[in-house]
Amino acid sequence: MKVKNICCIGAGYVGGPTMAVIALKCPEINVTVVDINKDRIDAWNNEDFSKLPVYEPGLDEVVKKARGRNLFFSTDIDKAIEESEMIFIAVNTPTKTYGEGKGMSADLKYVELCARQIAKVATTDKIIVEKSTLPVRTAQTIQTILDNTGNGVSFQVLSNPEFLAEGTAIEDLFNSDRVLIGSLQTKSGIEAANTLVDIYSNWIPREKILTTNVWSSELSKLTANAFLAQRISSINAISALCEATEADVDEVAKAIGSDSRIGSKFLKASVGFGGSCFQKDILNLVYLSRHYNLNEVADYWEQVIKLNDYQKYRFAKNIITDLFNTVNGKKISFLGWAFKKNTNDTRESAAIYIADHLIDNMAEIHVYDPKVSEVQIKNDLNYLWSLKGISNSEIDQKLKQVFVYDEPYSCVSNAHAVAILTEWDQFKNFNWENFYKFMQKPAFIFDGRNILDKSKLEKIGFKFRGIGKI
Numbered sequence: 325m326k327v328k329n330i331c332c333i334g335a336g337y338v339g340g341p342t343m344a345v346i347a348l349k350c351p352e353i354n355v356t357v358v359d360i361n362k363d364r365i366d367a368w369n370n371e372d373f374s375k376l377p378v379y380e381p382g383l384d385e386v387v388k389k390a391r392g393r394n395l396f397f398s399t400d401i402d403k404a405i406e407e408s409e410m411i412f413i414a415v416n417t418p419t420k421t422y423g424e425g426k427g428m429s430a431d432l433k434y435v436e437l438c439a440r441q442i443a444k445v446a447t448t449d450k451i452i453v454e455k456s457t458l459p460v461r462t463a464q465t466i467q468t469i470l471d472n473t474g475n476g477v478s479f480q481v482l483s484n485p486e487f488l489a490e491g492t493a494i495e496d497l498f499n500s501d502r503v504l505i506g507s508l509q510t511k512s513g514i515e516a517a518n519t520l521v522d523i524y525s526n527w528i529p530r531e532k533i534l535t536t537n538v539w540s541s542e543l544s545k546l547t548a549n550a551f552l553a554q555r556i557s558s559i560n561a562i563s564a565l566c567e568a569t570e571a572d573v574d575e576v577a578k579a580i581g582s583d584s585r586i587g588s589k590f591l592k593a594s595v596g597f598g599g600s601c602f603q604k605d606i607l608n609l610v611y612l613s614r615h616y617n618l619n620e621v622a623d624y625w626e627q628v629i630k631l632n633d634y635q636k637y638r639f640a641k642n643i644i645t646d647l648f649n650t651v652n653g654k655k656i657s658f659l660g661w662a663f664k665k666n667t668n669d670t671r672e673s674a675a676i677y678i679a680d681h682l683i684d685n686m687a688e689i690h691v692y693d694p695k696v697s698e699v700q701i702k703n704d705l706n707y708l709w710s711l712k713g714i715s716n717s718e719i720d721q722k723l724k725q726v727f728v729y730d731e732p733y734s735c736v737s738n739a740h741a742v743a744i745l746t747e748w749d750q751f752k753n754f755n756w757e758n759f760y761k762f763m764q765k766p767a768f769i770f771d772g773r774n775i776l777d778k779s780k781l782e783k784i785g786f787k788f789r790g791i792g793k794i
């Protein structure tokens with residue numbers, strides 16, 4: 325099949341950048357990104373390219389080149405489905421917050437809705453591409469829905485997991501380590517996979533495009549994220565040991581990472597990993613393993629998350645301990661709220677959980693993040709507290725302990741302590757001498773990302789604590 329029109333359902337962090345790059349690299353294909361959220365689509369269509377709903381370095385340039393040429397953003401989902409030969413599903417698949425599998429399995433509600441909508445609307449054959457991260461065997465579910473409710477047209481379901489990391493999405497899409505395409509190993513399944521291979525071949529070397537069966541593809545995505553997260557939990561576990569033994573975790577990471585069998589990436593000790601994928605995907609893996617009665621396997625992976633929770637808790641507890649065992653009424657300045665630098669995404673950010681713990685201990689949390697808005701920060705806390713069953717009036721009360729700034733000076737002024745939660749480059753170049761003058765004494769810094777120079781800051785007068793070093 326020759327593809328002339330692609331549609332993608334879901335204009336989020338994955339759908340938006342991925343489709344923008346496909347449109348840029350394949351000018352002969354029309355790419356329409358659709359979403360039920362009109363505000364989001366309006367933002368993608370904004371004349372001002374600094375107002376796109378997703379912040380990613382380089383994304384504005386790509387959208388500038390392709391939008392209006394062969395890249396379109398729309399809320400007319402039915403029209404886009406009908407006109408396209410290939411449909412990507414990139415809707416969100418959060419961890420379930422209710423019912424069977426609550427807190428563990430992925431909520432496939434949106435994916436199923438997409439499949440039903442495609443089945444209802446389609447009058448010609450389509451290739452459906454799973455882009456959302458999904459539990460293993462979801463392709464089968466989609467295929468069954470399509471086959472049973474469709475208009476007699478033929479559907480081929482492919483799995484094409486996304487490996488881009490936020491903050492480097494455009495670079496990752498331009499120069500992917502690999503592209504993975506899973507299909508049924510039937511003649512038509514392989515043909516459909518080849519159609520997608522042809523699209524990626526426009527810019528990805530053929531040897532980097534891997535084709536597998538659907539289940540391997542789905543499982544590889546969960547496994548890749550579990551392995552990456554496991555490395556972080558491993559080094560974070562060692563960071564606690566470093567603090568007890570006077571070793572330095574960055575030195576240990578460098579020493580072990582120099583072994584080419586181990587490698588140097590994903591060994592940066594931190595306040596804990598966040599983001600929409602790691603925890604969710606591991607929970608999926610754990611749920612799947614328990615489903616197949618593989619309890620040892622489930623326990624093994626679950627520990628990666630437990631360690632991550634411990635790391636976040638440890639960071640908050642260290643702040644309380646160092647501030648003479650109480651943060652009641654104290655001003656703690658958070659530099660950074662996003663789950664990593666160069667993104668405005670805050671999903672599962674460690675900052676949320678650390679703020680929650682400190683607010684429980686009656687601290688005031690003052691936040692500055694260069695890309696995250698006050699509304700978002702308050703929504704994040706509101707969401708967490710609602711999940712915990714806290715009443716609306718109590719939430720309103722707690723939110724009075726949260727203050728958000730659009731510049732760092734007032735955020736830090738008069739603070740008892742500064743906590744670095746995100747590794748934004750600009751934090752390294754702040755005028756820390758000046759900050760020191762305006763803070764309460766003793767002035768503390770808790771560097772949850774190990775980005776600041778301890779000896780320099782101690783010379784200024786700060787009491788300094790990093791991760792995995794004393």
Ligand code: UDX
Pocket residue numbers: 333334335336337338339358359360361364413414415416417434435437438455456457458600601604
């Ligand atoms: C992606 C993946 O798809 C998810 O499975 C992965 O684990 C994380 O990354 P992401 O792009 O980050 O999700 O999610 P989000 O930014 O929330 O975007 C999803 C979009 O889908 C939203 O804009 C939402 O409005 C849209 N959507 C959702 C629909 O258009 N239709 C629906 O039925 C549901």
Ligand code: UDX
Pocket residue numbers: 486487488489490491549552556589590591592593594595596597598599600601602663664665
């Ligand atoms: C991840 C995967 O990297 C990507 O391949 C997949 O498609 C989606 O999930 P993402 O969550 O966007 O990407 O960012 P990533 O760079 O992996 O960082 C995840 C979290 O781990 C962040 O909170 C980051 O700060 C933290 N991290 C990362 C560390 O604490 N230490 C490290 O060494 C690396």
